[in-house]
Amino acid sequence: MLKRQTSTVAALLLLIGVVLAAAPGFVVRNSELRNQPSFSGQVAQRLSPGTAVKLLERRGGWRRVEVKANSRRGWVRNYQVRAGQVPSSVVSDSRDENRGVLSDLASLSRSASGLLGSSGNTSTSQTTATIGIRGLSAEELKAARPDQQQLNQLKRYGATPEAGRAFAKAANLKRRKVNAL
Amino acid sequence: MKRAAGSALATCAGLLAAAIAGNAVAFDLKGLTDKLDLDKLSEGVEKLQYATGKVPRTKEIELGEELSAGLLGAVKLVGDTQVQTYVNQLGRWLAEQTSRNQKKWPWRFGVLDTRTVNAFAAPGGHVFITRGLFVLLESEAELAGVLAHEIGHVLEKHHLQALQKSTRGEVFKDLMVKSSEKNREAIEKLTGAGMALYARGLEREDEYAADRLGVVIAARAGYDPFALLNVLTTIDSLDPHDPDLALMFSTHPPTRERLAQLDRAMEGKLDGYAAQSAPDARFLQIRNRLLQ
Ligand SMILES: [Zn+2]
Numbered sequence: 001m002l003k004r005q006t007s008t009v010a011a012l013l014l015l016i017g018v019v020l021a022a023a024p025g026f027v028v029r030n031s032e033l034r035n036q037p038s039f040s041g042q043v044a045q046r047l048s049p050g051t052a053v054k055l056l057e058r059r060g061g062w063r064r065v066e067v068k069a070n071s072r073r074g075w076v077r078n079y080q081v082r083a084g085q086v087p088s089s090v091v092s093d094s095r096d097e098n099r100g101v102l103s104d105l106a107s108l109s110r111s112a113s114g115l116l117g118s119s120g121n122t123s124t125s126q127t128t129a130t131i132g133i134r135g136l137s138a139e140e141l142k143a144a145r146p147d148q149q150q151l152n153q154l155k156r157y158g159a160t161p162e163a164g165r166a167f168a169k170a171a172n173l174k175r176r177k178v179n180a181l
Numbered sequence: 182m183k184r185a186a187g188s189a190l191a192t193c194a195g196l197l198a199a200a201i202a203g204n205a206v207a208f209d210l211k212g213l214t215d216k217l218d219l220d221k222l223s224e225g226v227e228k229l230q231y232a233t234g235k236v237p238r239t240k241e242i243e244l245g246e247e248l249s250a251g252l253l254g255a256v257k258l259v260g261d262t263q264v265q266t267y268v269n270q271l272g273r274w275l276a277e278q279t280s281r282n283q284k285k286w287p288w289r290f291g292v293l294d295t296r297t298v299n300a301f302a303a304p305g306g307h308v309f310i311t312r313g314l315f316v317l318l319e320s321e322a323e324l325a326g327v328l329a330h331e332i333g334h335v336l337e338k339h340h341l342q343a344l345q346k347s348t349r350g351e352v353f354k355d356l357m358v359k360s361s362e363k364n365r366e367a368i369e370k371l372t373g374a375g376m377a378l379y380a381r382g383l384e385r386e387d388e389y390a391a392d393r394l395g396v397v398i399a400a401r402a403g404y405d406p407f408a409l410l411n412v413l414t415t416i417d418s419l420d421p422h423d424p425d426l427a428l429m430f431s432t433h434p435p436t437r438e439r440l441a442q443l444d445r446a447m448e449g450k451l452d453g454y455a456a457q458s459a460p461d462a463r464f465l466q467i468r469n470r471l472l473q
């Protein structure tokens with residue numbers, strides 16, 4: 001019984017692994033598809049933002065992908081790709097094709113929260129009362145008057161070292177020895 | 182050249198201190214101590230130290246609190262205890278991995294209630310992230326990367342150094358003066374200079390240094406250090422004309438350059454720490470609170 005359960009779990013894990021391994025993704029910035037997870041690897045193809053890929057395994061800062069259009073496999077830097085479907089409208093700036101690919105996603109998550117204000121892209125320097133949450137400008141920073149009450153509130157939120165360690169433990173985060181770069 | 186002048190000044194301060202100590206003995210022998218205002222002289226030595234960059238912990242914390250009060254005068258904290266407790270516990274765990282892990286350093290973290298996408302630090306251990314940036318993040322590791330970058334600014338005293346430079350150390354001397362009025366004046370002047378610094382931004386090199394420190398601190402705390410690269414990618418992939426990004430873009434080096442520099446600095450060195458522990462359920466729960 002136990003054995004069967006274990007094998008079911010194993011099969012399930014394997015299935016999850018396969019699903020994860022074939023996760024859909026897309027290229028976020030101009031990148032080079034290399035035949036090895038290393039900058040010395042040969043460039044097989046150049047990929048532009050919005051290109052659909054399948055996300056395969058990760059190795060350090062590298063990610064193996066399969067280009068959907070031609071099934072070619074290779075390695076890109078992990079940060080150059082994102083999980084998910086290609087955004088429906090890839091807004092690209094003619095002067096700068098890296099920009100804009102995630103604009104939709106970002107504005108989607110922000111408009112959901114009302115962070116985009118009442119009229120969409122309102123100016124951040126607007127100081128008159130606006131519906132929703134205001135932006136912050138350089139002028140406002142320079143004109144600010146210290147708020148001691150807010151500072152006291154900030155101090156009250158402070159966590160002890162013990163609370164920090166408990167927070168880490170709850171997520172099974174372990175200290176690691178890492179040399180400075 | 183500048184560095185040489187600085188260390189020469191520091192040596193001067195040291196010599197002066199030795200001279201005062203020597204004189205004190207000599208004068209004492211002659212019964213002339215009362216003619217020498219020892220207090221004033223040692224105050225002079227401390228002033229010199231201030232001008233050359235040594236600000237004691239208590240003064241650094243005091244200044245950081247004033248700058249934080251200034252920031253909070255421009256934008257308030259999100260009034261949600263659960264959100265603030267979460268960033269404080271995460272932040273404290275990150276700070277645990279640094280040279281300032283003792284209780285005497287009161288690390289404080291705050292989520293600012295603005296849609297502007299940015300993060301700030303103030304001396305002594307004060308770190309802020311805006312709601313606008315928080316909701317763009319996808320994981321706890323990404324948040325850790327952002328907070329750790331700001332912690333890096335604090336550890337390297339980037340704001341202190343920039344203020345010492347912009348005020349030529351003059352005001353810092355008055356921080357030590359006994360008169361509370363002068364002290365108050367100095368703090369006020371420094372706060373003004375600090376707010377101008379937030380509006381203007383730090384040196385490019387400071388930003389790159391904080392990026393490099395940030396990924397190391399995050400990795401030490403058990404997080405995927407590559408997550409900070411993801412954050413930078415997200416920012417670099419947004420509409421550049423979005424007004425909510427204007428402040429960050431005007432106060433930081435080009436995001437693309439930060440990405441390139443950090444990626445190069447990390448390549449091959451942090452690969453072993455990339456495995457994701459992904460405690461993301463609690464992160465998503467907090468982000469949802471900010472999206473409401
Ligand atoms: Zn920074």
